[in-house]
Amino acid sequence: MKLRDIVIRAARSLKQAKARTLLTSLAIAVGAFSITLSLAAGAGGRAYTDQIIRANTSVDEISVTKASPDEQSGPRKYSVDNYNPQMSFFTGDPLTQQDIDKILKVEGVVEVLPSYDVQIKYITSANSDKYTASVSVFSPSVALKYAAGSVDGGLSDDEIILTEEYVPALGFKDNQYTIGKTVEIVVDKLSAPIYENKTKTFKYKVRAVSSESGLAFRSQSSLLISNNSAKNLYEYINIDTRGYGNFLGASVHVKDAETAELVKDRLMDMGYLAQTSADLLGVVNTFINVLQGILLGFGVLAILTSVFGIINTQYISVLERTQQIGLMKALGMRRRDVGRLFKLEAAWIGFLGGLIGSGLALIVGTIANPYISKALDLGDIYLLIFDPLSIIVVLLGLIIVSVMSGILPARKASRLNPIEALRTE
Amino acid sequence: MIEVKNVTKTYDIKKNPFTALKDISFTIEDGSSVAILGKSGSGKSTLMHVMSGLDKPELGKILINGKNILDLKQKYVDKFRSKTMGFIFQSFFVQANESCYDNVGLPLEIAGVNLSLRRKRIESALEAVELQDKIKSRAKDLSGGQKQRLAVARAIVNNPKILFADEPTGNLDSVTGSVIENLLFNYNKKNNVTLIIVTHDSDLASRCDMQIHIKDGQIESIDKRKKKK
Numbered sequence: 001m002k003l004r005d006i007v008i009r010a011a012r013s014l015k016q017a018k019a020r021t022l023l024t025s026l027a028i029a030v031g032a033f034s035i036t037l038s039l040a041a042g043a044g045g046r047a048y049t050d051q052i053i054r055a056n057t058s059v060d061e062i063s064v065t066k067a068s069p070d071e072q073s074g075p076r077k078y079s080v081d082n083y084n085p086q087m088s089f090f091t092g093d094p095l096t097q098q099d100i101d102k103i104l105k106v107e108g109v110v111e112v113l114p115s116y117d118v119q120i121k122y123i124t125s126a127n128s129d130k131y132t133a134s135v136s137v138f139s140p141s142v143a144l145k146y147a148a149g150s151v152d153g154g155l156s157d158d159e160i161i162l163t164e165e166y167v168p169a170l171g172f173k174d175n176q177y178t179i180g181k182t183v184e185i186v187v188d189k190l191s192a193p194i195y196e197n198k199t200k201t202f203k204y205k206v207r208a209v210s211s212e213s214g215l216a217f218r219s220q221s222s223l224l225i226s227n228n229s230a231k232n233l234y235e236y237i238n239i240d241t242r243g244y245g246n247f248l249g250a251s252v253h254v255k256d257a258e259t260a261e262l263v264k265d266r267l268m269d270m271g272y273l274a275q276t277s278a279d280l281l282g283v284v285n286t287f288i289n290v291l292q293g294i295l296l297g298f299g300v301l302a303i304l305t306s307v308f309g310i311i312n313t314q315y316i317s318v319l320e321r322t323q324q325i326g327l328m329k330a331l332g333m334r335r336r337d338v339g340r341l342f343k344l345e346a347a348w349i350g351f352l353g354g355l356i357g358s359g360l361a362l363i364v365g366t367i368a369n370p371y372i373s374k375a376l377d378l379g380d381i382y383l384l385i386f387d388p389l390s391i392i393v394v395l396l397g398l399i400i401v402s403v404m405s406g407i408l409p410a411r412k413a414s415r416l417n418p419i420e421a422l423r424t425e
Numbered sequence: 426m427i428e429v430k431n432v433t434k435t436y437d438i439k440k441n442p443f444t445a446l447k448d449i450s451f452t453i454e455d456g457s458s459v460a461i462l463g464k465s466g467s468g469k470s471t472l473m474h475v476m477s478g479l480d481k482p483e484l485g486k487i488l489i490n491g492k493n494i495l496d497l498k499q500k501y502v503d504k505f506r507s508k509t510m511g512f513i514f515q516s517f518f519v520q521a522n523e524s525c526y527d528n529v530g531l532p533l534e535i536a537g538v539n540l541s542l543r544r545k546r547i548e549s550a551l552e553a554v555e556l557q558d559k560i561k562s563r564a565k566d567l568s569g570g571q572k573q574r575l576a577v578a579r580a581i582v583n584n585p586k587i588l589f590a591d592e593p594t595g596n597l598d599s600v601t602g603s604v605i606e607n608l609l610f611n612y613n614k615k616n617n618v619t620l621i622i623v624t625h626d627s628d629l630a631s632r633c634d635m636q637i638h639i640k641d642g643q644i645e646s647i648d649k650r651k652k653k654k
Contacts, residue, residue, distance in 0.1 A: 001534055001535050001537055002534070002537050005534040009534070012523070012527075016522045323518060324520060326518075327518045327520075327531075328531070328535065329503075330477075330479060330506075330512055331506070331507060331512065331531060331532050331535050332503045332504060332505075332506035332507025332508070332510075332532070332535050332536065333503065333507070333535045334500060334503045334504075335499070335503075337535075418479055419474055419479055419480055422514065422518065
């Protein structure tokens with residue numbers, strides 16, 4: 001007997017017991033529903049964290065700090081290195097120019113940028129009040145959302161990226177109008193005595209205005225300038241202070257993501273603490289994976305329950321159709337084909353259940369996505385991502401599970417004695 | 426040619442042995458019509474099952490065209506049955522919820538006949554039993570006589586060499602019964618197909634070329650009215 005005929009015959013038999021088929025497959029549908037949703041939530045969650053990390057760090061960047069000295073009880077011994085009244089909150093040792101030179105020599109390192117901790121006094125423009133602001137270094141590989149203008153390649157040393165909220169504050173008409181206008185940043189020289197205050201004004205042209213994004217931690221509140229500009233500000237502010245030349249950390253740029261891992265290992269060997277964006281992603285994703293695993297577990301449990309449903313249904317089906325099986329065997333249908341017929345019926349039930357469950361999950365997820373994003377304030381990011389491949393895998397998996405649950409009833413059918421089955425009196 | 430040689434079949438060998446067939450031997454020529462007669466429990470149905478390979482006797486040989494089907498593996502017996510035999514049962518065994526087309530198509534599906542050939546064969550089989558206008562009707566909407574005609578169509582659709590009929594008119598009134606009888610004997614004559622009818626109806630049996638009377642699992646007598654050669 002041809003497989004095609006068996007498949008069609010199996011489908012036809014199920015059609016004749018519609019209610020039973022539907023109810024049995026609904027049990028599977030429950031499992032398929034939760035599995036599909038959990039896979040979608042996992043994929044969405046990972047994509048979300050990936051975007052967050054990408055919006056704030058880049059894959060070819062390693063953040064480096066000095067490893068904290070071994071933990072010891074009692075007071076720490078004084079050394080010039082750990083005396084740092086300007087960074088008293090920071091317990092570890094700072095990075096010095098020496099460290100930076102050392103790191104720069106490590107194989108694979110392209111650039112070492114110390115994190116210039118720039119505390120500006122205020123920002124202002126030609127006709128506006130003064131505002132406080134935090135300033136960070138622009139990194140071309142970090143994804144930004146622009147409300148106006150854009151930055152391709154690098155940011156020049158006389159340019160700045162504003163955030164949207166500073167546009168009206170600094171007296172500009174709108175985002176687009178702001179591009180090319182000049183803003184002034186005023187900084188204090190810390191080493192100057194308080195009665196002899198020294199300040200300097202740095203002028204920048206607005207290159208772009210970044211818009212608020214649900215992803216960014218840093219870029220949404222910080223104004224961004226080039227590394228050189230930050231260095232210039234830092235030099236002016238900190239020169240002649242005790243903290244000058246001491247950095248909380250540095251960001252080490254390497255060629256690509258693969259070298260990042262190698263360089264990270266080398267830096268760790270040298271006694272630095274190094275973290276790539278992949279590490280950061282890994283920590284968050286572990287959390288997501290655990291949550292997804294729990295959801296998935298419920299789905300698998302539901303499938304396991306439905307397996308008994310299939311076995312039961314198929315046993316009843318064999319009993320009901322004893323005569324039909326007898327006839328088919330009398331007409332020369334092979335045992336193997338009879339078994340296949342019942343296994344394929346089970347496969348149809350699994351396929352149908354999977355289709356109903358995954359389909360419902362798809363519909364519910366698509367409808368719920370905007371509401372979830374709104375409730376969690378995710379902006380334009382959807383938390384449930386349905387991968388067609390994973391849905392296909394779920395369907396195939398359910399078919400395999402169903403066929404396996406159909407094995408026992410199918411064996412019973414294939415072993416039926418046609419003479420017994422056709423005895424009507 | 427079908428040769429049955431020294432066939433013995435015993436049921437329930439361990440607990441309560443019952444010998445259904447005792448040392449049965451006879452020969453059936455190709456294209457003849459044969460009636461196997463006997464009361465219920467005489468073993469006539471068992472004889473049919475044994476001859477068609479549905480049941481296996483402990484002793485003896487069933488030679489069909491010189492080949493002992495009892496030596497074949499079950500797989501090949503099944504294949505042999507689907508290619509060369511047709512069956513008609515007292516209770517029709519048509520699938521009530523399936524269309525006439527699907528009912529008649531079942532043996533072709535089992536034999537693995539190509540899809541392109543099926544429709545033509547099913548149509549001509551239904552034509553032979555004058556049910557061509559019911560091709561799309563469900564079997565449950567047919568009358569008893571029509572159901573048995575459908576069963577005949579199913580039995581002949583694969584052009585069998587041997588046609589087994591187990592009490593084919595047992596559930597029918599005499600008028601519809603004779604329609605079925607005529608169908609079977611016409612088919613037997615026209616296509617030179619061996620027709621083996623299990624029955625206790627002596628009128629039906631008298632239309633056959635050969636009558637094998639079974640009693641208590643043994644052959645009581647064999648009557649041959651005319652020889653076909």
